[in-house]
Amino acid sequence: MIGAALVAGVEEIAVVNLARIGWQAMRGRDPEEEHRVSTPLELFFDLCFVVAVGQAAAQLHHTLDEGHLGGGLAGYAAVFFAIWWAWVNFTWFASAYDTDDVLYRVLTLLQMSGVLVLAAGVPAAFQDYDFTVVTIGYVLMRISMICHWVRAAVEDPAGRATARRFAIGIAVVQLGWIARLWAPGTWVYVTFVVMVLAELAVPVWAESNRPTRWHPEHIAERYGLFTIIVLGEVILGALTAVQSAFAEFGLSPALIMIAAGGLVLVFVVWWTYFAAGEPRLHSLRVALTWGYGHFVVFAAIAALGSGLEVAVDTAGHHSHISDQSAAFAIAVPAALVLVALGLLHRLAGTGAMRNFGFVVAGAVVVLALPFSAPLIGLGGAVVGMAAALVVTLVVNCRGAGSGVESRA
Known part of the structure; x- marks a missing residue:
């Protein structure tokens, strides 16, 4: 009894002293916190x-x-x-x-x-x-x-x-x-x-030995917040490119359509990501697939920003590629992120993007629009891609709830 009390007292003193120098024992947090x-x-x-x-x-x-x-x-x-x-x-x-x-x-x-x-x-x-x-x-x-x-x-x-x-x-x-x-x-x-x-x-x-005690809601929020930050980086890069083009050439119909279409694209990606409630990451398999699948989401969103900057450069005759190639620089990441988010929503059971056939159809339309760039112009192709994503979002989210329950 005396020995046990002595040990407990020593442990309590040690904890207090460690706390004084800013040390907290790493015991693992409660996943139900x-x-x-x-x-x-x-x-x-x-x-x-x-x-x-x-x-x-x-x-x-x-x-x-x-x-x-x-x-x-x-x-x-x-x-x-x-x-x-x-x-x-x-x-x-x-x-x-x-x-x-x-x-x-x-x-x-x-x-x-x-x-x-x-x-x-x-x-x-x-x-x-x-x-x-x-x-x-x-x-x-x-x-x-x-x-x-x-x-x-x-x-x-x-x-x-x-x-x-x-x-x-x-x-x-x-x-x-x-x-x-x-x-x-x-x-x-x-x-x-x-x-x-x-x-x-x-x-x-x-x-596989013993899963760590990660917090499902915390993980979902962390991924959501990083998505917002990457989207912000996309907007910053695109804005800088538009400002540079405007300072050198002034406003043009193509520049206006690229800027407007690009903003709608980014907004729809945000809306699609947060189209429903928290993902249900209740198993290690679902959680790992959700986490690994975000490589495509994050990389495609950042690449979408690069594509918008390329489109602005092409409209201002600063790039060495055609209007069609510049349109593909936007279409490919936009289609990738649309399909990836459709799959992740289905995996995590959020209730959003319920009609995956429309998701695939929207991605196909987006990938087809660059072929029309020589006819309707680069700006027209970007606006068309934005419209395709808007239609896909509306069809999938109609009746799925209030629209957005942001995790941020």
Whole structure:
């Protein structure tokens, strides 16, 4: 009795002293916690990541302007994966283990530093296919996650086995990314695919032991807020392009139609995403599919902004591509995000986008409209795409509820 009381007293003193220096034991948060919302640190974290998203989108814009489609898309996909995957890993970890103490904040700062290093290396990755700086930034972010998981393994006995798997898996994969910098010739592409598959496999392997205690509503909100931030980056980039074109050439019918059609496109994407209530992420399979599927959503939304900028440049005769090619730069990401959101809504059982046939039909119409650009002009094609998305949204959301129940 005396020994047990003594041990309890020592533990209580230790907890108090650790609290005084800003340390909170990482025991895992309650997945049923009421009013679980994004923290200011998480929002700051998102803003740092969207800087890298903006860099990737800007470089895609420039490569498309030059007509370098293949190299631009490959570089964009590679860079965007690094940004997205680091964001996803931290988001799900924070949903389960956010202590918001000093060490947690310092390690999160390291991750934010890593994404800024990655962003600095984006131009070299696109222009010279030199991924050295991007890899350094990515590995920095992943080292931060390894430290987070090691801490969880030490402080949370219940989740120790899963945390160890995450730490070991991430560490081994990072060694592979570093070794890949010396891959010769075609092995650069082969090893990239292998490493991506390895990264995606780590959570599946780790969570199969004992799933982490992530919060479904918190995860849904985090994805929704990041979607809004990426949409904001799209609007900022498009506005900058329109301002530049207006300052040099003044208003033109084509510029007005591209700007108006582009704004409607972005607004409809937002409405489609938030067309119903919270997604029901009640199983690991659904949650992983929802989380992984957002790679297409985020990448397509950011690419849509690049396409709008390309269209503005083409209307002002600043690009080296045709009106039809510029229209495809908008149509392809718009169709991708429409189909991806349709599938994700069905997966998560939100009740929105209930008629997937109309979703596919809308995507087909959007992809067909660029062929009409030589006849109706680039501006007319963009307005037509916006109209197609509006019709698709109206048909799917009619009778599905009040329209929008924002998670933000």
